[in-house]
Amino acid sequence: MPADTALPNPAGAAPAGGRELIRLDQVTKRFGGTTVLDRLDFTVDPGKHVTLIGPSGSGKTTILRLLMTLTKPDEGTITVDGEQLFPASEKERREARKKIGMVFQQFNLFPNMTVLRNITEAPVTVLGLSRDEAEVRARELLDLVGLADKCDARPTQLSGGQQQRVAIARALAMRPRVLLLDEVTSALDPELVAGVLDLLRDIARSTDITMLCVTHEMNFARDISDQVLMFDAGRVIESGPPEKLFGDPEQERTREFLSAVL
Ligand code: ADP
Numbered sequence: 167m168p169a170d171t172a173l174p175n176p177a178g179a180a181p182a183g184g185r186e187l188i189r190l191d192q193v194t195k196r197f198g199g200t201t202v203l204d205r206l207d208f209t210v211d212p213g214k215h216v217t218l219i220g221p222s223g224s225g226k227t228t229i230l231r232l233l234m235t236l237t238k239p240d241e242g243t244i245t246v247d248g249e250q251l252f253p254a255s256e257k258e259r260r261e262a263r264k265k266i267g268m269v270f271q272q273f274n275l276f277p278n279m280t281v282l283r284n285i286t287e288a289p290v291t292v293l294g295l296s297r298d299e300a301e302v303r304a305r306e307l308l309d310l311v312g313l314a315d316k317c318d319a320r321p322t323q324l325s326g327g328q329q330q331r332v333a334i335a336r337a338l339a340m341r342p343r344v345l346l347l348d349e350v351t352s353a354l355d356p357e358l359v360a361g362v363l364d365l366l367r368d369i370a371r372s373t374d375i376t377m378l379c380v381t382h383e384m385n386f387a388r389d390i391s392d393q394v395l396m397f398d399a400g401r402v403i404e405s406g407p408p409e410k411l412f413g414d415p416e417q418e419r420t421r422e423f424l425s426a427v428l
Contacts (some may be wrong), residue, residue: 189245190242192241205242219394246344249261276321387408
């Protein structure tokens with residue numbers, strides 16, 4: 167057998183177009199008169215871990231919020247796993263949106279529900295799982311995040327690190343293709359940060375889930391990323407594997423940013 171047939175895209179095979187899990191084409195987002203994302207293009211391939219870095223206000227969180235359909239672009243197209251998120255009908259958007267899970271900076275757990283209910287709610291109401299099926303899945307995930315004994319606790323009875331673990335389990339319970347992580351450790355007490363980052367490293371290593379992270383934890387970014395994108399003023403000014411971007415950045419702006427945060 168010719169060696170190249172073992173490659174994912176051997177020479178002469180159909181072009182790779184459409185294989186990306188996330189695709190943004192010429193996405194522009196304005197708030198009032200301010201252009202926050204400026205004709206942004208980028209793609210994330212399946213199974214890859216991509217990290218967005220850059221100064222505060224450069225548009226990183228806005229990208230995650232667009233992918234979660236929490237806000238809409240003014241121009242451009244966004245697709246997830248070949249399904250159109252923008253522009254799209256509400257029905258198409260709902261379907262595409264099921265492929266995405268997000269963990270927020272402030273956990274955003276439902277305070278009036280138990281931990282177990284926090285995790286089972288969306289699989290039951292959105293995916294149509296039976297409550298029993300959803301509970302089996304939730305208990306497995308609580309085991310994975312080290313909180314098997316907290317099923318009946320309320321979020322307020324947990325530490326920030328534990329709440330963030332529940333939020334991670336809740337996102338994974340939807341079996342998303344993509345996990346969006348928005349500065350997930352920045353609201354945590356310093357002693358709780360490492361445990362949550364270790365859990366995410368484990369998930370990155372042991373699953374084929376695609377990750378798109380916004381983080382100020384540069385060591386974490388270096389460890390888990392296949393690719394790092396440096397943002398400035400709503401545009402990607404530089405991108406590359408972490409060893410290149412952190413070790414030998416090309417742009418002066420990237421060097422300045424890294425010397426301020428490292
Ligand atoms: P980053 O994640 O890089 O810190 P953001 O995406 O949160 O940046 O924000 C980019 C810019 O958009 C900031 O100037 C911010 O103030 C502005 N912005 C974000 N969300 C809103 C909003 N809902 N209304 C008005 N301005 C917003």
